Amino acid sequence: MDRNLNRSTAGGCNANRPVRVLQFGEGNFLRAFADWILQVANEKGVTDTSVAVVSPRFSENKSIKALSEQEGLFHVILEGVQNGVPVSTVKLVDVVAEAFSPATEIDRYKAIIESEDLRFVISNTTEAGIRYEPDNASVLTAVTFPGKVTAMLNHRFRHFGGDTSKGLVFLCCELIENNGSTLHDLVTRHANENNLGNEFIDWVDKSCVFADTLVDRIVPGFPADTACEVMNRIGYDDSLVVKAELYHLWVIGGKGWETVRAELPLDKAGLNVHFMPSLKDFRDKKVRILNGSHTAMVPVALQLGCETVKEAFDNMLVNRFVNSMVDCEVIPTIAGPVSELKEFASGILERFYNPYIKHYLKSISLNSLSKWEARNFPVVADYFKLKGELPRCEVxxxxxxxxxxxxxxxxxxxxxAVHMAALGKAWNNADEYDIVSEILGSGIFMADIEALVPGFTNMAAEFLASIRHDGMENALQKYCL
Incomplete structure (x- = not known):
């Protein structure tokens, strides 16, 4: 048997579906989440679509190259416990029709933008992707993601002569509050700064939908430690096979949510997809409890010698730290009955114990600076408003x-890289207060943290000094347990 994975060797793949989705992001999460969801929806007859994948930075990387070589095919392995019974499933995903780098194939990119079939744009550029930086948004090869989106929409607007039926629907998977509406605001800002014209801006407002979304699935990625076993199980040498937990959740809301529900009714495929006008209450629960716990736990657990989420939660110090933070600091900042919130938190944190998922802390640590501001600082700010004091575990x-x-x-x-350079410069100071103060004022964080929560610098500096001089274990026990 030919173990190379492609549409000839796999067989049974549908290569004739229209490319209705342009996806910015080729990483493990989008492949095991959005692409897997579209695969299920296609199989259930709810959708009939393919996906074109480009890297957010437009440059070719290993995943883009591998996706192209495997003709868009890859396997998703889901593992966990369902109704007390261990479950492991394998699905071949064939929704990706093409994957390429616009930096080297700009005409191919233009063809996608100009396509009559294109309707949806899915992205995951991490929390660092949807933020403002000056950019030349008049060219398709703009540097930033919002700049690229602005240029792409402007190209489509001009190609179709402002036809209002040719707008696009954006489903951002970045874990920031109001992700879609924030991207819309940045597109408008870039359009104004690049003098793209009021007609274009009006077209974006009236013809495009920037939905706010919330996503949830733990995706450890490529199972490197059991690669041979996995390859034998699926019968192919799949360099893009990705492992994830059974659980998945996609909540879609905000302005235009009814349009998305009508055109992409993923909930009708039996998927855990929900549509609603506002995501705020749901988002606060999920992001602050699950993602905020991940972001807070990672630097603590890594410095205690843990490598995976399960190892971290098996460590009594880390376990107590996270549970105390959620119970005493996070839940008080979320609207809703406390009993329901505690039940929700218990179910969320229980997923950390999944014995079938090796979720490496180092992979979660990607872009932790922007993640901490998006996930943890809102708790700090709201707790300060509520209690008049700082939440010690979050700080x-x-x-x-x-x-x-x-x-x-x-x-x-x-x-x-820019933020890391600024942080490195701050570490040239000997005094912890000066280190923290310079970091907070370096532009790494969009919020003026000290102004919003006075005393933050002092407390963070005290904790940093203890971590440096007493060690993580002693510092943790001294201040948080």
Missing amino acids: FSFAALMALYGPESGFEPDDN
């Missing part, structure tokens, strides 16, 4: 992150 997580990213930890962060 400790910030200090732990600064220590992890500092030169003494031996850790190599995967984060924004």
